[in-house]
Amino acid sequence: MNPSPTDASTPPLSGSQNQSALSPDLDGGAAMFDRIAKRYDRLNRIISLGMDRSWRRSLVESLAPSGALGAADEVLDVATGTADVALRIAKRYPDARVVGLDPSSGMLEVGRQKIEQAGLKQRMNLVVGDAQGMPFEDNRFVASCIAFGIRNVPDRIRGLAEMTRVTRCEGIVSILELGEPRHGLLAPFARLHVRHVVPRIGSWISGDEAYAYLSRSVADFPPPDDFAQLMESVGLSIERVTPFAAGAANLYVGRKRS
Ligand SMILES: C[S@@+](CC[C@H](N)C(=O)[O-])C[C@H]1O[C@@H](n2cnc3c(N)ncnc32)[C@H](O)[C@@H]1O
Numbered sequence: 199m200n201p202s203p204t205d206a207s208t209p210p211l212s213g214s215q216n217q218s219a220l221s222p223d224l225d226g227g228a229a230m231f232d233r234i235a236k237r238y239d240r241l242n243r244i245i246s247l248g249m250d251r252s253w254r255r256s257l258v259e260s261l262a263p264s265g266a267l268g269a270a271d272e273v274l275d276v277a278t279g280t281a282d283v284a285l286r287i288a289k290r291y292p293d294a295r296v297v298g299l300d301p302s303s304g305m306l307e308v309g310r311q312k313i314e315q316a317g318l319k320q321r322m323n324l325v326v327g328d329a330q331g332m333p334f335e336d337n338r339f340v341a342s343c344i345a346f347g348i349r350n351v352p353d354r355i356r357g358l359a360e361m362t363r364v365t366r367c368e369g370i371v372s373i374l375e376l377g378e379p380r381h382g383l384l385a386p387f388a389r390l391h392v393r394h395v396v397p398r399i400g401s402w403i404s405g406d407e408a409y410a411y412l413s414r415s416v417a418d419f420p421p422p423d424d425f426a427q428l429m430e431s432v433g434l435s436i437e438r439v440t441p442f443a444a445g446a447a448n449l450y451v452g453r454k455r456s
Contacts, residue, residue, distance in 0.1 A: 227350050230411065231279065232304030238280055239308075245396050245409070246447075253442050253449065254345060257374045258286045260451045261341040267294035271340040274299065276329045276361060277347020281309030281322070287343075288318045297339070299327045300347075329357035334364045341370040348375055349415045359432040367456035371434055374449050375425070376416045377441075384444035392416050392446065422448050 234241070242250055261273060271294045275284040278298025288296045300306055306324045313322050327333055329344070329351045342365045344357075351357035361371050378392065379385035393413050400409020420428070422445070426436045434452030441448050 227352075228301040228303075231300075231302035235280065235302065235304035235308050238305065239282065241400060241409075242282075245399060249443055250346075250447075253374055253447050254283055254286055256440065256442075256449055257283065257343055257345055257372050258290050260372045260449065261287065261343060261370050262291060263370065267291040267340060269293040271295070272297060272338060274334070274339040274342040274361070274364060276300075276332075276342060276344040276357070277350060278309060278324065279305040279347070281306070281312055281324060283343065283345045284309070284322060284324075285312060285316060285318065288322050289316075294321070294340075296322045297334075298322070298324045299329070299332060300324070301326060301328050329360060331356075332360050332364055336363055337366045339365050339369065341365060341372070343370075343372040343374070345374040346376060348373055349419055355428060355432060358429060358434075362432045362434055362454055365454050367454050369454050370437075371429070371452045371454060372449065373425075373429070373452075374447060375419065376412075376447050377419055377422065377445050378417055379443070379445040380421065382444045388444050388446045422450070426450060 231238070261267075267273065271291070273287050273291070273294055273296050275281070275287060275296060275298045278284045278300045279302070281298050284296045284298040287294070298306070298309060303326055306326065309324055313319055313324070325333065329347070330353050342361045344361065348354055348357060358371075365371050376392070379388040397410040397413045400412065419425070422439050422441070425448075426439055429436060429450060429452045433455050435455055437451040437453055439448055439450050
């Protein structure tokens with residue numbers, strides 16, 4: 199597939215539609231990610247102490263419970279950013295096609311370069327868009343996912359409902375998201391890391407306040423049981439919730455009810 203700014207197989211958002219689809223919050227979010235796009239991948243590794251790789255691997259594995267996807271199968275990666283997860287999906291499932299969606303053209307530009315380098319242009323497409331109103335028809339994708347992105351979506355329920363709408367019945371909707379560890383021996387250390395170490399390292403390396411925002415948004419994110427209930431409320435059955443690093447991140451795997 200041609201990795202153009204808009205998906206050739208769906209009507210692209212025109213400039214004015216694009217603006218009206220973006221709330222002021224989202225616009226701010228996209229602008230923030232545009233600023234840090236070139237340093238984003240490196241910062242991620244440092245801040246998560248390299249653990250995000252195995253968390254992402256678990257997310258990708260969750261998308262196909264049978265272990266395989268076919269040539270007609272399309273997977274959606276929402277808030278794809280620099281396409282890290284989208285690329286992992288394309289490599290893990292060599293027959294499937296992958297669509298990534300994100301409002302930050304700066305992040306997508308970095309993603310396009312990575313896709314080009316990996317030689318995966320034919321099976322991948324990156325689309326500028328908002329999780330709260332996606333330019334895809336109902337039931338298009340065999341599975342959909344979002345990694346470290348649902349926190350950034352101003353109306354989370356709408357974002358989750360949209361992911362459910364565009365996924366086939368019985369398809370998997372997986373969400374990987376950071377959380378504030380609340381229980382266990384490691385919890386105080388993990389909280390200290392997220393609240394104080396992450397914003398400092400982030401602003402030190404990126405010269406940007408974006409990582410102070412990250413700490414605040416993690417603290418504001420609902421606890422796993424509450425978030426799982428939100429997923430249930432939009433038509434998903436929770437298959438499992440897997441905590442990583444004492445709950446510093448959680449993988450929520452849902453299945454669309456028929
Ligand atoms: C922390 S990054 C995660 C990127 C990528 N999924 C990853 O795993 O590295 C969050 C992403 O959410 C995107 N984002 C912010 N608001 C959004 C929205 N309303 N809809 C979809 N994506 C959004 C940002 O542009 C950014 O690329």
